[in-house]
Amino acid sequence: MRFLLPALASLLCLSPVASAADLRVFPSEVVLGGPNRTQQLFVIEEEGARAVRDVTALVRYASTQAPIGSAVKVDAKGLVTAVSGGESVVTINYGDKRVNVTCKVGADAPSTPNFRNHIIPILTRTGCNAGACHGALAGKGGMKLSLRGYDPETDWFVLTRQALARRVDLTKPADSLLLKKAVRGVPHSGGERFTEESVHYKTLLAWLQAGAPGPKPTDAELERLEVFPPAILVKPGGPKINFQVRVRAIYSDGASEDVTNLARFGSSEELVARVAEDGLVTPVGNGEAAITVGFGTKVATLTITAPYPNELKPGAPAKQNNFVDEHVNQKLQLLRLPASEPCTDAEFIRRVYLDSCGILPTADEVAAFLKDTDAKKRAKLIDKLLDHPAFVDYWSHKWSDLLLVSTRKLPQPAMWAFYRSVRQSVADNKPWDKFARDVLTASGSSLTNGGGNYFVLHKDVSALAESTSITFLGTSIGCAKCHNHPLEKWTQDQYWAFANLFARVGLKNGDRGGEVLVQSQAEGDALHLRKGVAMSPTPLDGKPLPADSPIDRRTYFTDWLTAPTNPYFAKSLVNRVWKNYMGRGLVEAEDDLRETNPPSNAALFTALADDFVKNKYDVKHLMRTILNSAAYQRSSKPLKENAADDRFYSRYLVRRLPGEVILDAYSDLTGVATPFDKITSAAGDATSPIGSYPRGTRAVQVPDSLATSQFLDAFGRAERVQTCACERTSDASVTQALHLNNGYTLNDKLRDPNSVVAKWIAEKLKDEEIVDRVFLAGLSRKPTEAEQKKFLDILADGSKDGAQSRRETIEDFVWAVLTGREFLFNH
Template identity: 45%
Template sequence: MSRRRSGFIPTLAGLAIFAGLTPTTLRADEVIVLLPAESALKTPESRQRLIVQELEKGEAGSQLVEGIEWSSSDPAIAEVVDGVIRPVKDGSATITAKVGGKSASSKVTVAGMGAPFAWGFREHVEPILAKQGCNSGACHGALAGKGGFRLSLRGYDPATDFFNIVKQDRGRRVELADPGRSLLLAKPSGGIAHKGGVKFETNSLDYKILAGWIASGATPPEDSDAVVQELEVLPSRSLHRKGQDQQILVRAKYSDGRVEDVTRWVKWSSADESVCRVDEQGKASVVGPGEGSIVAWYASKLAIARITVPYEAQSPADAATVDNRKTRGFIDEQIDKQLTRLNLPASPACTDAEFVRRAYVDTIGRIPSVDEARAFLSDASATKRDALIDRLLAMPEFADYWTYKWSDLLMLNGTRLRPIALKSYYQWIHKQVAEGAPWDKFVREIITATGESAENGPTNFYALSQSPEDMTENVSQAFLGLSIACAKCHNHPLEKWTNDQYYGMASLFSRVKAKGWGGEGRSGDGLRTLYAAETGELVQPRTGKPQPPTPLDGQALSFDDPADRRIALAKWMTSPENPYFARSIANRIWANFFNVGLVEKVDDMRVSNPASNDALLSAAADYLAKEKFNLKALMKVILQSNAYQRSSKPLAGNKLDRRFYSRYYPRRMMAEVLHDAIVQVTDVPTKFDFIAFPGADKEKTDFYPMGTRAVQLYDSAVENYFLQTFGRNQRRIVCECERSDEPTMVQVLHLSNGATLNEKLRAPGNRLARLLKLRQEGMSGSALIDEIYLSCLSRYPTEAEREHLLALLPRPGDKPEGEVVEDFYWGLMSSREFLFNH
């Protein structure tokens, strides 16, 4: 049916997008710096590249590349040509760079010039193969290799790579007596036809290294070889303007104490190409405002260089409205510091009406009732927002909403668990949330769960994850925000996690056993008993041997210890010192309230996916650990912050910002909350039916009595067209990607002509019917319109809106009045102001 009978077409102002700002120019009195400030060259083939940076506001600014005069205090010890230091003999020297009237210096120490030197397989050959893409997934690093030649992906297995290069097929790929005839050199240099094309020239350093390694006997990798322990990037943080370039340097720190410049062999990527891009040589190009991150990968290690590009000068029009309130704690301190650095103005405080609706939706998953909204708006006390926050955190709906959120995370799904097990799991989660169980306790009880599935709900985590591999992947993603599945077959190509670390983690679950039914199917009553055996190992496929049980970056456990390994895992995982645990849950909580995580997506806490404000995420994690993982404590400081209470309406100077919290970011309410809002406004509940399990002839149970809200559903097996259409979490995998807030034409059509909204607006005895009865009993048109706006939008109408609607409203008792009021409701409930949390 058409919804334009009354001529009422609602609009929503203030949900616009953002524009940016630029930094001030460098002052003449600011100086330059040479990076790195010190270097040590310990082999005849060691080199160190230097870069010259201007200093701006006490940190690295623009890179200088022209007009530089290089000199060495002692060329007999160290030479410098075009900014690259080459060792000559043992000793120390100072390298100086002069630009105009400014100069900077760097100290260099040379040692080991008289010691024998040979190129190594692990340290030199493997990095070349990785840089040239020879061991990438698209080339010989594919699972089946290419052209009969297979390498481990990005060199994660040097021993096997050495065998395949030097020994396999009777050593046909290497000619020790004549390195130039080696296929390893002839093909990538173009001497022999190569499907991968020419990778390097015969006069290149890469060719020289490979040829030198072969000529010296193609020595194999040894367990005693020095290995890379960490990477250092220079500059680690720098300030720039659009159009500028910045060379990034990378130094590898080895286990034998050496520090080598490995910039040449680094694999590069940009975490945000709208801010900066990077080429194969590590030169970053600034393309837009914001804070970008350049990711450097070398030898399965990662490091990040942050590039800050301030937005353009603030508009004079912003000055009168910018948020100048006093900071309220560490959240505002960190955000305001970054906004200043980025030259972003902060939008002013939101109105009381915006705050009350926003806080209800974000904290307890529903909109305020008419009485709740009216009471808050009429309260004149200066502390009413803080008082509301305390009430919300204590409301029973808090437990319903956050139980639903954690049920998404833990994949409660009636297609995979029998009803009695599902109910047990849900009720356990609800009890923990209602009682305010600390997050570390909550997670420990899940990880170490034992017993019968109907009596101890968290044991069902292991019914949904039945192999050691699934257990470790789901635990890592749910509670650490780490996706380590790629490391199951090889070292993670985008992270630091190795194949051995994956199986070390999985070995912690190798003794988890169960009796009874524990998966999908029709037989049995669904009851199972979970226990930890005293023996049993998981074989690492690559080595054919069990991998020592070891938490990620933790200490290995003994194979002989009969104790439940999950106890040690839980202790390591929930420790305040764990660098992943507190950050992961702090980021999830943050994303719920700000609609944008400090790390996006919230369960993708890769080093190569850095936070938009790492100092803030660290502060939030530290605060949570200090509060003994009381999630409500973090929620409270978020709700109280100026940042959370800012308007969603952009200023001229911040309308391009989507990551730095200069304003509140509007987002459509999640499917279940939106559904419940429609039910609340119309006062017409939905009857939900639970589908017990696949193949059960759609057996329906009485799990959900009439009046159950969508956020009170135990699982995602409920068939509901509205929830499906609006992107509810299907709970098939542990991934935030299972939920969608993307708009679709189907959603528009369903709101316009679908059953959910229209049938509830027409249902006998609904809110509309009661208001019409009051109208007949003498309710004024103005009071009627107030009720409509308070129930839908938690605010009073503006004078313009009131006058417009009063002109459209028939006299009491007139026949079309019901249709007009229905159109008023439909117009508001299909508007962005209703659909979005703003």
């Protein structure tokens, strides 16, 4: 029988209490290994499977004697103590409700604490093996432990054998330095970690008294965590009631135990809810937060929902165009968030052009759309844009960011081959599973099969594994290379098992310049960084491939990756596309999918991924679904009641346009193309002429991130050095302001003798026509009466001093519109 920490016990299933639908007890059944062992009961009120109140201290407890005698006793706080072997029932009364909990007591003798499952967690919870203490790379005070206990075998040796075994005293366990330092019985630079009365002290003492046994291969493994309550709902208008979270560890041998006092807790949104070290959750604001729980190598989450103090109108929000709106609206109703009104046609046409194709609609296209009375004109426009040539430019550029297409690590011929293969895939609307398969199993010449350059970019096995995980799974495993992941469930063993899937990719130079031949090899393994052995090649949470299997490891991985049952692949792409159109990923950041970073709308995330798989990974189908939703077509103007929402899509989220889109818009609206005639060295310290891009090439058509452009650099284009959404930034900067106000990019275009300004003057356009054209082309709307009067007065005043003054005034007017917030942002 497993050792049970004092005040903790083995637990069985976590199931609802059938006898009282609105009361729930944890655990629903108590199993105690022997006399004097204890278990704390926890009781909550539930509504819709969400805890609304912790009533543990408010209910009345009583134990009824079983036929063979009283097995347990229970105090007024719900602490159950085993008295003797047998079975009893604890009755819980709350108002007119009653719940019975069966308690079973065995006759086991006390068990010895397990080093892996009991001692290591204590060292982790108390910070002893943290990066700031003995878990540091060089250790501390002459003792080094593995970071957060990822190497129990070595840790046991360090504690019990290293330094002449001075850290433990098995003849007088209480005199062990391990204990005395922790309680400040002797000087300790780390301070007091716990007291002699604590559960931690008593557990360590019991382990030492048993001879300090080490970890064994037969030790039960931690399989999962269960948290109680699984979800919390803060009643609107009521008091902010605290909730105590309880954590149960489930082991591979079927045993379980309460590990709340050993678990690590965190909150994803500190402005919504805070959580103390002991798991006490305190609601502090409105919205939704994930309470993350970690113990050993496993993590779990529970959600706390705190609705906003709004009174919604009956049926609001009611507009639903497809299943996206069904899930979004359910979340808004739960949070008491009203939806903003639908956007105007002028707002919609500008928004959907920019989000789908990275271009502005022309003045004629805007005028025609605004006049169109067809009720289905928005859906028809969406279909048109998904087949627009600019769609291919825009999404080829985005996927080139993702795949790091650049001459930074590729010669020019290889870079072009890689880009053309990506572009052709977008043009063909290649299903995403086939897109991934074609890249990950590419073989042969990197100039003939452009996808092969993915492996040329990532020659190191670790880099290849980590980039593949982020690119196609949307999750980062890099931290697990050297130690177990601190924020996720991935272990170091899993990392190297995953990396070994890519260890047999062979590269050799071809006959042509820049050519590399990619092939699969029959031998080769990635050795575990710490153990020095090859792990069986295994996908994340997948089944291992036997080391001697003749199956191509890349093919095996890709089969697992693109299987409809893969929980990561479809969601990774869905999240990227959703982020592009909605301004914020269902999981944010878009490439940070992990259990401790749950989606803002889990039901919607699952529904979109399922629909994506059902429709054979059709990317345009996914986009069409999102674009046709009422959620996408909402106004960006906040209501008083939803102004604080930036996570649940009650309104369209305003964001700055990408630098490439702004630069292309400047070229289109001024009639003067941007030259891309230089390339920057990989070191960034020199430029050289290049003739690859004919005049008129758009910024989103340039495949190489090293094409010289100070404007694009200032506006945060991706460098394509690492696979990370963080490479592209949308933050404002002083450099951007200088480029807009004093830089040559826009000013030179306006002054160019071939600019639209010169053409308007030559055509003798009236001031009213100029104002209308600039507003329709740049802002996709007509000016208001006040705006028209203001700018007509300015143009008229500037024309009094001759032709040159008139031209400069028109240039200033166009500049003012094209550098304004309304132009630079999508809304």
